[in-house]
Amino acid sequence: MSGPGPGTDPTGPTGPGRPTGPERPVVEDAGDFAGVPDDTDRLWTPHRMAYIGGENKPVDPHDGDQCPFCTAPRRSDEDALIVHRGEVAYVVLNLYPYNSGHLLVCPYRHVADYTELDDAEVREVAELTRTAMRVIREVSGPAGFNLGMNQGPVAGAGIAAHLHQHVVPRWMGDANFLPIVGHTKAIPILLADTRRLYADAWP
Template sequence: MTGTPEQVPAAEFGPPEDDIARLWTPHRMVYIGGQDKPADDTPAQCPFCRIPAGDDESGLVVARGRACYALLNLYPYNGGHLMVLPYRHVSDYPDLTDAETSELAAMTQTAMRVLRAVYAPAGFNLGMNQGEAAGAGIAAHLHQHVVPRWTGDANFLPVVGRTKALPELLADTRARLAAAWPDA
């Protein structure tokens, strides 16, 4: 194959003929490209501030508390990847009120219990990325990740192929977890 892309037929840009299976996930490009990322750090631009005003199914909300709520990550690392966050638009963990801190912790515990009951993960990754430099996709609104893990789930796909295979649609995951979440 020679020449610039304009000179080479598009059909020649496919994967090489080999024995490697490829799983294409073009839906991830919107995340990589920054689509739907807030234009600024204000509550008016924040999806985490808008989601609670809508319905739970379209917002992927699994449970609501008084000060915090839990929802599925739209771009999950693993199936069942939840986030727990305050309703209030606050970015820094030390700025949470005592009530928000307490409910965030309690909802994280409940998220783990529900995920264990529904999916039986072997472990969890819990964490917050505080600030854009620390990896927060939406740094202006604090959110705690609750990521279920299974032995061997970090196989060749994410390690080599930079792709994650998810076994269930987000709407189905939301319905299963919401149904299993205990009443407050």
């Protein structure tokens, strides 16, 4: 049996044996091939679009009713991903974690700058940070931590109006090719499960 003749494309979307070239160019719609296996592995992370698009960021950063760090303590621990509630500060999982177990230590009071904290807030934020490190070590066994506050949008603060201390566990090789080349982070455990494990281990 003979195959298609010259000037035809046996596989294109125009159908077997339909003319190509100047008479009928073949244009493949990439949307038709979504999910079709090829030689490239893909890790789909559509949930990241919420962060990229600015979801959950307050329109007015100074409005406590819009601030997610002000409204979180009014919700249940499970719903808000709160690990521990202190007297003047609390510990919550980062909704968009850099690594599994990424915690935030936040004062309840809506203040932006570290110098605005009163003595009780400074003490409790520091104590909760130390306890968070101990709990994460016990549950997750990281090799190290990044601790820090991004003060102001220019320093990378996503919600600059409400101060929060980052506690990020680190493992050897966690900065592999995925985030460096693909700008994608693989998080192997659900936030709800992480919250439960850390809350159960909190002294």
